[in-house]
Amino acid sequence: MSARVLKVHPADNVIVALRNLSAGERIEFDNAVYDLPYAVGAKHKFVTEDRQPGDPITMYGVLVGKATQLIRRGEPITTFNLKHDADRYGLDKKQPYSWQAPDVSEWEGRTFLGYHRADGSVGTRNYWLVVPLVFCENRNVLILKDAFERELGYSQPETYREQVHELLSLYRAGDMNIIKKMEPFVDESQNQTLNHTRHQVNRPFKNIDGIKFLTHEMGCGGTRQDSAYLCSLLAGFINNPNVAGATVLSLGCQHLQADMIGTEIRRQNPKFDKPLLLFEQQAGTEYALMSQAVKETFLGLIEANKIERKPAPLSALTVGLKCGGSDGFSGISANPAIGHLSDIIVGLGGKTVLAEFPELNGVEQELINRTADTAKAQKFIDLMGNYSAQAEAVGSGFDMNPSPGNIKDGLITDAIKSAGAAKKGGTAPVADVLDYAEPVTTPGLNLLCTPGNDVEATTGMAGSGTNVILFTTGLGTPTGNPVSPVVKISTNTTLKNRMPDVIDFDSGPIVDGEQSIEQNADALLEYIIHLASGEEITQAERLGQDDFIPWKRGVSL
16 A cells, blocks of 8 residues: 655655645654644645744755744645745865666667667657748748648648538538537547557658757847857757758848858767758748758658668667656656666666756755766856846746746745756766757766756757657646657656646656656666657657747746
């Protein structure tokens, strides 16, 4: 039988409710008895001892806030009696760190079927990318999207168009009563065999997993720095191992000039040799631009289709670690599970990427301790400090990060949210620290400066080279990415059952006492091997959820 409560760390002075606890209930735990004066909802916490105003509240072994009023033993912490606080950090507090790598013997020798690139990287997908250098070209990109996806078999099923057509036919026939009395439309979205088949129907290019079309609102106007960051990001997407080649549309007069993208691509990757097709609209008519882009892109697809999947070691994977729509179980189930998976990948010589700097608030010192290279540790400190200062300058510090949904489901302060979020990074040493859109090149755990915002973060991770992103969620979010498959991992089985069309993998058995963190991580890694080999697709891929939002620095958490 699963436990009803949990203390995450021996030093904590709060206990987590794993089930709804009633007012007046007596909880016996760890040789102590707690009488609850108020109900404590699942995912929320109650204190183990009286807390006076100003007293620290500790969870995950770190400071996560201070009491603003008397909180008696057994009472829950809330936004009314607790305010955010976190320990100070710095190089002067750095402590030695040693790591005990997990046993990876059962994974040594395992392979996935990937697309091998000339620069030595290996993709889990084989995509062609179409991108605009400036928002003026968004319309042209969308026209190309409609033409290529419909003709080459990559378009989404027109389910809702068919429903509207059926309703319109009844309306024209004057059958209003039939419309009003109709049963709900049948949902076929959970037929996995049918869904996977739909993604393979009428596709002449069997080795191309998709053509991905990006749009954005940048490239001109704004600041030159914004265009420079966009250039780095787009270059990173084109360099991503999952991309076989790219078509780039330019107006011609914008800040982000066509020659800049080629220069940045080769700066990031001197071994770059993928097809890169550049078209400028101001060189002639729109028809001339589009017709030439159609022809040259089609020829590029013919060449990209010649690339076939071949075995690759798991060390070739670059795995992103992300959470969104987090709840009070995130730091207990799904996040520690992918943290253990990260340690396995690192132990095998692969790369993992932990992002979301606003959600590392309060655990900075632990990460500094885990960064052996002093210069890299200082880079982390500088990135965190600058980001925090920029956020405060626009009136929104890290303490304002938790959303209403986070708070409702137990994440009362940013430090609580961050301490749980950091579990995604496992226990491995920090191998490198990267700013937004910097490419991942160092095997091991990498820290990447991104916002906590789901899409800005996943966009940045894919731009740095992740070819799979693990995304834990307690509330449910459909976030996907154009080039890097996003695996949605539920923190609780209730969510998996409620939103099966969004969730790919369930870590709820950890909360329910049916699996250990290690067992859940092993099952997840097995799933990822099949996913990376093209034998599985994520729900976001099935839905065509290709989210792309570049980060404008300093204005997002």
